[in-house]
């Protein structure tokens with residue numbers, strides 16, 4: 001058998017990542033000969049580490065927190081959806097050693113919301129917490145589903161305003177700080193902040209969630225996140241963690257790298273059972 005092709009996820013921190021589990025299962029399911037590992041790189045080392053990976057024969061990388069915007073700058077060429085997002089979560093080696101940057105986060109989020117959870121977005125009020133790489137990736141696909149309005153709230157409100165400038169041609173968007181959240185309920189609240197990673201809860205007003213609200217945390221873990229616990233305490237209709245998004249965005253990356261689309265449902269149920277055990 002020939003040597004397996006090498007793939008990895010690069011981030012900081014990255015040891016919690018379930019991406020190796022997912023891609024190894026995709027590979028087994030589709031008969032692809034590859035390895036997939038984790039690479040921990042501090043922001044100062046990100047570009048050199050990613051370049052070295054490809055120089056040493058690596059075929060593709062997933063890029064996670066906090067490097068998605070740096071990855072956008074590093075890519076030699078970008079897919080239209082990465083260009084639109086201004087953030088890259090997937091690198092693929094192309095002819096001549098060029099690095100292609102893609103963004104599969106938004107497609108993964110939307111597939112999870114629509115296909116796995118049957119959540120309706122059209123005509124709904126949506127609140128997006130955070131203005132980092134994950135929020136950037138989510139905006140165009142979310143606006144494509146025609147919510148009645150989409151509000152971005154961020155600690156650093158300038159970052160949220162920048163996103164409004166870049167995406168307002170796609171729908172009704174506004175940017176606010178947490179102090180301006182008010183108490184009007186939203187139909188869907190998506191947590192795209194890194195707060196859950198640190199076991200923290202953004203400074204949310206209690207009234208933004210009522211019994212009809214659906215709350216979605218992009219972060220996932222064995223335990224409910226502080227945001228998911230908070231949403232349940234507020235009596236929300238449903239609170240979901242982003243495991244399905246993780247599997248769906250991984251499938252998009254896998255398709256870009258290997259040209260085959262893996263079955264996500266079986267991997268999602270295996271991963272859910274594994275996390276619960």
Ligand code: NDP
Nearest residue numbers: 130131132133134155156193194195202218219242245246
């Ligand atoms: P970034 O570092 O690019 O952005 C972080 C964002 O979180 C910023 O908007 C920052 O605000 C905000 N933030 C950080 N800490 C807090 C806090 N305590 N309270 C309020 N806001 C906070 O990270 P990413 O965008 O790449 O990732 C964000 C999250 O999404 C992570 O938890 C990541 O694991 C998850 N994710 C999950 C995916 C999945 O497939 N399930 C895919 C992609 C991401 P400020 O600008 O003010 O500093």
